[in-house]
Amino acid sequence: MINQDLRFRLVFHVGEEGILLREFLHSKGISKRTLTATKYEGGHITVNGIEQNVRHRLQVGDEVAIIFPAEQPSEGLHPEDGQLDIIYEDEAIIILNKPAGQSTIPSRDHPTGTVANLVAGKFIRDCLPTTVHVVTRLDKDTSGLICIAKNRHIHHLLSEQMITTGFHRQYVAIVEGKVKEDRFTIEQPIGRKEGSIIERMVREDGQFARTDVEVLRRFGKEGHDLTTIALVLHTGRTHQIRVHLQWVGYPLAGDDLYGGTQQWIQRQALHCSVLKFTHPLTGADMQFESDMPSDMQNVSQTQ
Known part of the structure; x- marks a missing residue:
């Protein structure tokens, strides 16, 4: 059962006098689409613990919190239990190692058993009110590292990073x-x-x-x-x-x-074999590596 209290949230502290809440959130990478979804789909924006609209004018030292709305999986994504080779996980992202032969997302030919099905199942077990946002996708028969965002805002930030500073x-x-x-x-x-x-x-x-x-x-x-x-x-x-x-x-x-x-x-x-990017929340440089799988190593053997 999902837990509304585990909705994704971000907290910021204001360092500029008189800025509008809408402008402040935009400076933190919150898109207009995300603000609209937060307003109409069950999210909240508070200043010093009090809910405010985006026209509220901020003061230095204010604490702004945005609680993102719960997200529901699409109709074609059925949560399933199964093994995931998770390399790294935090509140924002999951990095996993996908085996060859497994699809990343469901399709007509492969509606079940995909990475997305299994991650959706994991989110339910973890009581997280969110759905799967694939940042880097691999073909069914390509193996290796995949990045998944835990909510639409993180997916937006990483997609922007791909366009601007790069995602290696x-x-x-x-x-x-x-x-x-x-x-x-x-x-x-x-x-x-x-x-x-x-x-x-x-x-x-x-x-x-x-x-x-x-x-x-x-x-x-x-x-x-x-x-x-x-x-x-x-x-x-x-x-x-x-x-x-x-x-x-x-x-x-x-x-x-x-x-x-x-x-x-x-x-x-x-x-x-390698994913390198800047963490969308902390700004830290992230790098993950995965060794060549055994079937490719066997091809490389010449004896």
Whole structure:
């Protein structure tokens, strides 16, 4: 059973005389949409413990508290019990390690067992009146680190950070072929492939996409050239890494949708290994790392 008293809240202290409450909250990153939801969906804004409207004028030393409204999961998100590999958790975010084969969010083909289903179930067990806000999403068969916000305000702050100061997402992958350059950048627009609801492709009228690539190791296996690479995403287009690597002629091992072979691994050999960002509340630098999973390590073994 959810607990209204566990609604997410923030407390600020005023250091400027005469500022309007609305302007003060805006300076703290509270969006107009969040203020509207707080007003009409069961939240509260107080000054020194007394509820006030946003036109209230503040004084130095005032304590402003915003209690965010309870959030309900969407109709398509059914909370479930299950194991989550949680790397880090606090009042604002969850960082977890997703295994290959698990979808991030429900879809028509995979309505249950997703990360979002399990996190929603965790929120119910923790009596938190909130829902799941996925900040960084991974394809079903891509493994590695995922960031989830615990409420819409934190999701808004992290989304803004991606646009402004950046949200570092680094991957490790194994591709087919011997990559010649040690470092290079792929900047090619990506759009939907005609006739397919799943596949993407490089196309002139697509969305801008940039991927940085660095070679970590070149090796041979059973008479074939393979290369382990590190990648940094500067944009987050659907299937971006998979499409970009196919376009330059080095498809991911195991990625049969984009030209790879499943001779050594039964899914795309792609793993989100590093997340770096600024904590949306504390301003602290956060960094999380995840080792290459065993199925990719097995591909790397040449003996």
